[in-house]
Amino acid sequence: MGDFLSENPLVLLIGASEVGFWVLLAAGLAARYLLRARRLSTLLLLLVPVLDVVLVSAALVDVAGGSPPDATHGLAAVYLGGTVAFGHSLIRWADARFAHRFAGGPPPPRPPRYGAAKVAYEWREWGKIVLAWGIALAVMLLTATVAGTGVPAPSDWSADPMWSWGARLVPVVLIWFVGWPLWTTLSPPRAPETTDVRG
Template identity: 50%
Template sequence: MFVAAFIAASEIGLWVLLGLGLALRYLLRRRRASTVVLALIPLLDVALVAATAIDLHRGAEAGTTHGLAAIYLGFSVAFGPALVRWADVRFAHRFAGGPAPVKAPKHGPERMAVLWREWFRVVTAAAIASAVLFGLILLVADSDQDPVLLGWVARAWVVVGFWFLFGPLWELPTSRRTPQAGETADRASSRSSS
């Protein structure tokens, strides 16, 4: 329960710090303060790992929350900068007259590039989660806790496999073909899949 509460607090803290940082930057024009607040976001991840390690060290039975803490950390580190950029563009557009966000491509090589970048972030997230889990196994966990934590390493890489299957690999047949003159990307996509 302790780690589950910490995961929830980390997620809430992420959005609070992100909102505060962007509000400082664009509404109050306090760029330096904004940078400091946004730089605090990774500290939430450090606190989460520390809480997980303390809980395991105290003899808690390793479970779903400990595995999810490592997975959450991996995804937070791998996707965090992209999330901040995504929010920054939208906040700047809405409140500071910035340019409109560019829509993600739906087809073609540009779409494949987006899917590959996203998948590599997932690989990074799984690698970070695995490193954290192995670190917990080597430094904190006892022999009863080890198998549960190892199971979460496997789960992280199963997610990588499914993300590849339903991401880049799924899109591959439609990305090889570009729309011909006068043909919409949706029609080109349906024609290439038939």
């Protein structure tokens, strides 16, 4: 394991970015709601996307220095896509719970369960994974361009160390589509009927 990490420092950076995301998020919310230091909180939360910039820059520097794009570069692209697409929602989710717990804020809102609101919600959530996939592919394309390796045909993605990560996300995107937005659109759940028991 130690040899793998020493030979693939980008994996360590991905792990550090994930840890850094949660540390900065917790510190930013603690500064806002416990210390009442709103400026410090804003600064800490603004540092979250800086982690993404550092990660993609390190990947590009690595291939520009002669390293061929491999699975770690693909993983970095997927991680970046995920943090960009889902990061804001995670911050909003954590902020609502922190405000409720420590600042007397309202209970965190729950996702809609019925009707058109539920359908719209599922399409928005699925759109995030599509966005994550698109960003990952864009970063892979940029990495391949910097490395000068070109882009394989989609049918060959599975055999390519980096682009195989793009292929792995295809079933995730499709299963999510069928299981949630499509299914909810075709059969939207209805709120249970309430019986008026007043005499």
